[in-house]
Amino acid sequence: MVSLEEFHQYFTQSILSDAESRTLLRPQAFFETVCEDLVSIGDLTKNYTYAEYTKKGTEALGYDFDEERGVLTILNHQYFQDDGIQTLTKTQLDSKFTRMKSFLKKSFEGFYLQMEETSDAYSMAYNLKKYYEKNQIIKIRLMLLTDGRVTRTLTDISSEFFLNFHTEFRIIDIEYLHKIYSIAGGIGEFEIQVDLPYLKVNNEDNSYHSYLTVISGDTLVKVYEDFGQKLFEQNVRTFLQFRGAVNRGLRNTIETAPEMFFAYNNGITATASSVEFGENGNINVIKNFQIVNGGQTTSAIYAANKVSKMDTSKVSVQMKLSVVTESNNQDEFVSKVAEYANTQNKINNSDFFSNSPFHKDMKSYSTRIFAPAADGAQRRTHWYYERIRGEYLNSQAYLSAVDKRKFLLENPKNQLIDKTLLSKAENSWNQKPDIVSKGAQDSFKKFAENISETLENDKLAITESYFKDAVSKIIMFRTVERLVTKSSWYDGGFRAQTVTYTIAFFSFIIKEMEINLNFNIIWQNQTIPESLLFLLEKIAEKIYFKITSPPPGFANIGQWTKNHKCWESVKELKIKFDKIDDNLFITNEEVKYVQKEEKNKKTVDTGIDMQVQVIKTPIKIWKTLYVYYMENKSALKLSSMQSDILSKMASGKITLPSEKQSAILYNLKKTAEGEGLKFSNV
Template identity: 55%
Template sequence: MLTLNEFHVDFLQSVISDSESRGLLKPQSFFELFCEDLVDIGDLSTNYTIGEYTKGNMEVYGYDYDEERRIFTVINFHFFQSDEIQTLTKQQLQSKFNRLKRFIKASIDGLYLDVEETSEAYSLAFNLYQRVKAGHVDRFRLMVLSDGKATKSASEIPSETVDGIINDYRVIDINYLFKIYSSHNEGSSYDIDIKIPYLEIQNDSDEYQSYLSLLNGNQLYEIYDEYGQRLLEQNVRTFLQFRGGVNKGIRNTIEYNPELFFAYNNGITATATSVEMENGFIKKIENLQIVNGGQTTSAIYAAKKNGRLDISNVNVQMKLSVVKSPEKEGEFVSRISEYANTQNKVNKSDFFSNSPFHKEMKTYSKRIWAATMGGSQQRTHWYYERVRGEYLNEQAYLTPAQRRQFAIENPKKQLIEKTLLAKSENTWMQKPHVVSKGAQYSFVEFAEKTTSQLEKDQLAITENYFREAVSRIILFKAVEKIISNADWYENAYRAQTVTYSIAYLSYWLKKNNQYLDFNLIWEEQQLPYALKDVIKIITKEVYTILMDPPDGFKNVGEWCKKEHCWEVVKKAKINFTLPSKLLKTEREQQYVHKEERELKKIDKGIEAQKFIFETAFEKWISLYAYYCRQENLRDLTITQRDILRKFTNGQLSVPSEKQAEILFEIYNRTKELGWDV
């Protein structure tokens, strides 16, 4: 397993790689990468926004607002940029916190009036002012991020109340990030002290132990108030507020019949990594995760927090499963999420983590070699990282020599993160307003689109798609760099300008029935000079448009999230010409698409045949017996049942590719139904 020092070195390499590929300063890359990890585990919400203001004795780089808990977070950082882990002192932290406190006070006093309206800082200062004046902030959370390691005494700073609002102080250092990486559930380990009754459910499973328990409304409120979205990080849905009938029913029950809540509500389904008991009560739960019942939890919380309702007579049943096998935890929790969530409609994207898309992308990322660059003879891969930390984890048990070879073949700058892929693809699909809402919103949109596409056409993800997707990532990063180096760029709203500029190019091509030859980017692993020249023209014009929002939209960041903004940009008449050498004809596009699909069919057939022969024959016999039961007879077509029967009877010693695909499909479908074949 990797040590803290090795993790620190890897994290710094990520910062350097990100900085170089995107044209950012290292502190900017450090801050963005750090915050993305915190959004991932729920320490920051999807409302997190970059907003830099450094002037005089005030300093802030980003902010977040948790609407449910009414917590406004302001973020500062201390980046050492050292090869060795440095100690973060109490004096350094106090200085950073004091700068944040002064900014909060100035913002409450109307700082936004003295800030340029089109700057990111204006959005931050105005949002803070507006929410405080409206009485929508119960707590400020002052957060300092660092690649150093804080001592316990330095990081434990007590909360204080300023002008009736609680100020909490959070220090998130490299050790905290390391715990996130090390934890099996992708979140830092935490214990919840509690006292709840339980009934142990007897079973012989090696995977889990289950308990039935009961939580009082106030207990659930306090847990959510403390841990927020971290409790729901593996949950498949977010709170729908009181829009749906189910949630209105929950609120009505809390308000008018709280004593009947237990009878009316399905309760919550949760997992944990361990529990401690004492005198017939569960007294401690480690890493509690609510995988079903997120809306119940949020509704109870909102009823007390916003509705000021009494929840002391509300009781909620909890089905708690303690996962015994850490290596199976992710799969086990995912399965519980999928099977338990039937109360409301669940979007396809909610289960995207189980999509075959990931397997396809991972297979191609390991198989396809990128073109060499700059005279080098070393071929490399673009590494697809489905789960945060996967790239680092794959190196955990390699020897030093093997790690060096891995790094050479899978350079950090060629790491494909799923959220970056989503931003790049959504941008090319002309959804810049969605991308501007943040990485998480963008990812959900991408998951919806991709899952629907795969349901219609299992041949959609081909080698050519992989190469073009990588080329679009190269394009995305190159545009970031072009904007960062432009003399007209004023260090604000780069992300929005990037996505709107590329989306405009995509729209222009489609409108003119033209196709960009992504193979030129793939072969060079960079943008052709002629394309860079076009990008420079588009980005400057788009930036000018975005910085001049219509009346009522002085906040540029919020304006960019509106579809109307995209409609305005699309109407722009930007003068440029794309040289024919950058394009390919419609016939060429169709030919490549057809050829790739034919190859994919062959690959799928061979893969299915390999799977059939590698799977124990006893499992196929069991599978056939399952579908011979009276209640399951109609689950297969006559052709499917006939092929399965012939194979188990020995009549198909070598199934054809088509027959193997049918057997493969039957096997996977049955597994998805929850039967462990």
């Protein structure tokens, strides 16, 4: 377990590394890092926006608006930038919250009219005014982010009514951030208070406990109001509002026949880490409550109550609650429950991207492949692929001081590949800058969809070459970030949008020329060649002025860049280049040749790996597997060839399986494991 002090040191260095690699001021790097963590656990939505405004007595660094719940969050920070953990004082808290209130009040009064239209603060104030005028706001949160620690006496600040809105005060300090990294899955510890009668389904010997219960519409509304997206971290869906037939049906039932909701609706499937029982015998506390199926039901009931002002007191929802007793199995268990429970509407394979073989391949390559030594460095390094948040830090947790230094030398922080950065770089190159501009979550979802579709069509698509190209795109993305920041024409604001549109446009024009960028040049040098840097800078300048001059009807630049029409207008730009270095590019034929060679190599590597794993598997496991299939416990019906090979392997007649036999045996074992067969006690 990483201590708070160790985490603070890691966190501080992480912010410093991020700021240096992206040419950001450290406070902005701190803000973005913390907000991304809060999005991942549901404390903020994917729509949060950085927009700094600081004047005497008035201050805000960003905002977030949960349209479904009507929750407006004003963001600010107290960033100490200190090597030690500082303590936040009451005076500092009061000052920050007072300034945030001032900004909010002025924004509701039309503050944006006094600002420069191209600034981020203008967009922020403009949107706050819009939400206010349209009566979309139900609740306000003032949220302060800090790398310091808040004493217990200051953590709970009473809510109040401000500008006729219920207003809450939240402080996200270093201890809270530490918990996010410490808890498996990153959902964060929380508990809900309920009073639910139940029927227990299984006995104490099971690895999980199941309860059937009924939860009222009003209780569900209260729970969702308090915890929002936290409830759906393991849900493969997002709420689709009342667009589809299912959701319209939910609304009609709530409005016209609420007492029939129980009969008409399939209910909710949920998981938890534990439950507590009250004196009346009912469940009264559910810890780490996760709705893995029933997001539409929950959101529909909430919207009916809060938006349409319908009475939900007569609505009853059936709920199947599974409590995982072994914390080590929680992620796998919840993933399986979500996969098998979500059959109401069509689910794309990309929705289960967390289980994709993509991660295994990327992790394998990141561990095996050394990056070329650059700038005269004597030690070769890895680009560390972090599939799960906190994995990079946890890898260092139990290392000795010597081993930790070695780990950091081989896996430097500035070569950490997190999924968010990877998705931005890939989507930008794949000409989806409008998606990237919508935020990290939308960007990652589109990336997952693309990868899932690619793997469905070609299981060998993630090769060593793919990994190196992906790293090269990340290098390009970070380089353009620095390039924009340092440019004389850049006036501040909308840097992220400028970066993604620049890369997308460059990708677009070379595709129009029917040539391909030679990413291997970037990989070998671990940097962008000067000739390519010149092209990107010229494009970036044109892009910046193009996207910050939206057409009539799109006064908000931030919203304009999220619109696909913005990308269509950018593609109309005509940029003349005096000279293009031919060494930067390769032909389509060369690309196809490399891809073919890489797939052949991967096929061989995969076959050898399967043989090794099959040979290492004890014969008693093959015997268990043979019985499993012969007793028809599997949904898979074996062919005569599969049955013969498995039978001979179980009886010891095959001592050295061929590559083909190994592939069959390996896949039979994986299928059975996927169906729940355990070999741990064999």
